[in-house]
Amino acid sequence: MKFVIYKDKLVESVQNVSKAVSSRTTIPILVGIKVVATDEGVIFTGSDSDISIESSVEKHENDQINVEVIQTGKIVLHARFFSEIVKKLPDKQVEIEVTDNFHTIVRSGKAEFNLIGLDAEEFPRLPEIEEGLSFQISNDLLKTIIRQTVFAVSTAESRPILTGVNWVIEKDLLTCIATDSHRLALRKAPISINPNKSFNVVIPGKSLTELNKLLDDNQEPVEVVFMENQIVFKTKNLLLFSRLLEGNYPDTSRLIPDESKTELTLQTKEFLQAIDRASLLAREGKHNIVKLSTLTNNTVEISSTSPEIGKAVEELQLERVEGEDLKISFSAKYMLDALKSLEEQELTISFTGAMRPFILHSINDQSQIQLILPIRTY
Incomplete structure (x- = not known):
């Protein structure tokens, strides 16, 4: 096997397939990346038997020659060393040649690496993609x-x-x-x-x-x-x-409530920042707990307490409050994760009680729901 490939294409493909390679595999061949040179280009494969990633570099793309295949063939090269080597090669082009006994030479500029490869026939074959669903x-x-x-x-x-x-x-x-x-x-x-x-x-x-x-x-x-x-x-x-x-x-x-007793409408970014500030102290506690209490005049109080550190309290103005007064506690981490996933500027939080799951969703987008279970503190 012998081919010449542009370094940036080589590095990109090797990094992509390396994401599927695990150093803790029980199958020795899977510590490597399979490299196959064909008449159409070069295919790189990494696998840990749960995930397999295949990245291909075509000979021609957008009127540019990416790779020149001089001799077809295949080899498996140790993923960690091969990945580190290709990233640090000095020239824009890389030549890879496999000789007898899986001996592999990687050349770029004046740098040359001699690697001991493995038989690609031992690498597990990926399933044939069935045309169907x-x-x-x-x-x-x-x-x-x-x-x-x-x-x-x-x-x-x-x-x-x-x-x-x-x-x-x-x-x-x-x-x-x-x-x-x-x-x-x-x-x-x-x-x-x-x-x-x-x-x-x-x-x-x-x-x-x-x-x-x-x-x-x-x-x-x-x-x-x-x-x-x-x-x-x-x-x-x-x-x-x-x-x-x-x-x-x-x-x-059945977990998602279809009714609510209290609804809050608020600015997503402001609420996220307030929860983030409260979590500075909440992080010291076992459950990372933040408390929310409705007040008068469309405001809520967000607070957290750490017995060793102190207390944080902040009032936040809401767009709208409807329904019963509420005091509820929840994980700051879970709330922050949910808020970061929402893309709209405004959101609605619907509560059905202090110990019932509550949901977050954007005002104009019902395609996404985040649900969080409260924590008993009151």
Whole structure:
């Protein structure tokens, strides 16, 4: 195998696929990146058996030659060392050549590295992408959906199903739900799926987090393909395969209240900053608790107490208050996470009592709901 490639294309592809490589794998070959040179270009692959990422560099793109393949072939190179080497190469072009016994030479300018490669035949093959159940979604919308849900997945392995985000498709509507049993994030988006049928899967939060890092902020389409036990996200030069979590995701619809006793409408940024200030002291406590109490004249009091440090109190003017007086306590971290996910300038918080879950949503956008369970302190 022998090819010459532009360094920036090489570095980008190697960094992308390295996100799927784990140093703690039980399969020795998976510490490496698979490099395959074909007549069409070069394909790089990294995998930890749960997530696999494939990045391709085409020979020609936009009238520019990215790579010249002199001899086709394949090799697996140690991911950490290969990644560090390519980032520090001196020249714009890099030549990679594989000789006998998987001996690999990496040349750039006057620098030369000799690496011991591994047999690419031992690298697990990625599943063939089946033409079937799939839909397209714009890059930036997919990133937004991930950002607004994935933070609420559970980090506890005691309930593995909650470490993923539940994607439900019904009648051209995608509903994404994440919960760790103390909070819930829900986002809906219209899609067009072919064939038109229902689907219900749970995607590991880790996979979606890595996908979010890989995607650019643009309107380019991402094709999402559902396969047996796998989901594939496909862009022009990138493939991400992820296993799906096994088991039934809990029915969360009954958690979302359909009525409220107290409603507050307020400025998202002002409220976030007030909670952030209160959390400076709340962080010292075990549960990071902030208290909210309604006052007269459309104001609320936000406070936190730390027995060792002191107390923080702030009054905040609201746009609107409706319903009963309220005193409630909640996790400052959960509230900040929820507020950061909301994009509108104004939001409504609907409460059904001091010990009942409450929901946050933008005034003009009902496609997103954030739900938080209060903490008993009163």
